[in-house]
Amino acid sequence: MASATLQQLDRVFGALADPTRRAILARLASGEATVNELVAPFELSQPTISKHLKVLERAGLVSRGREAQFRPVRLQAAALAGAAQWLGGYRRFWEESLDQLDEYVKDMKRKERRRERK
């Protein structure tokens, strides 16, 4: 995977490593919301919610609307899909297989060199 993608993945999993942020995402899965609407169910201050939203935004998990006054927050499915793919069995199957193939071809190379020297 390209390093930019990996960095993005780090941000996504970092953002998901917090129960409040996961709850915000779960709330947004059922539709966009303003910051005020997000503050209400969490019993947290608006600055705290805003801080969490910034982390989610940097991870590409949410976007903010342009309307200056309300700026509704929306879930961005693409970033989550990347994380879901990484977790997915097929990709992991190959990543682990290719780790082992890497070791194995190194071994093949060594054996070949030994044969050449004889």
Next chain:
Amino acid sequence: MRGSESTQEPVADREVVITRVFDAPARLLFEAYSKPEHIMKWFGPKGWPVTLCEMDFRKGGRFRFAMTGPDGMQGTPFGGEYLEIVPNRRIVYDNGFEKPGAERMIVTVTYEATAAGKTTLTIHTLFASVAMKNEHLGGGYERGTGSGLDQLADLVAEMRRQESP
């Protein structure tokens, strides 16, 4: 291949591409793919060695593998046919589990020599349907490592439901 229902879904929604650069020449990577004695040393995730490995490595030839998990039980065999073999360049095969009604995938492995003896290996998988792709990519959910990941899985499932027309 199954009926026309699967071919209506766009290719882009049914494919997965995995790439890795190896510090080895293409011919060694090709070799590692071409014989059971090699396959049994690397194919499969860690802890899941290939314990059944039959292969007739030529165009039109068939292969049949099965892996044994940490519980010591051999899993359902899978396999298919080699559709194309270009030495040191490309292998195309179809693959599927030996289960009634199991869908199949077409896997294209390419070996591309880059600078200084390195090789870019690309595994392109075309699943028969989007559902099959999701099933394979989502296989990691069941062994999610904690409630955070479980929640993520729920969330993605919810989003998929909303996105599908």
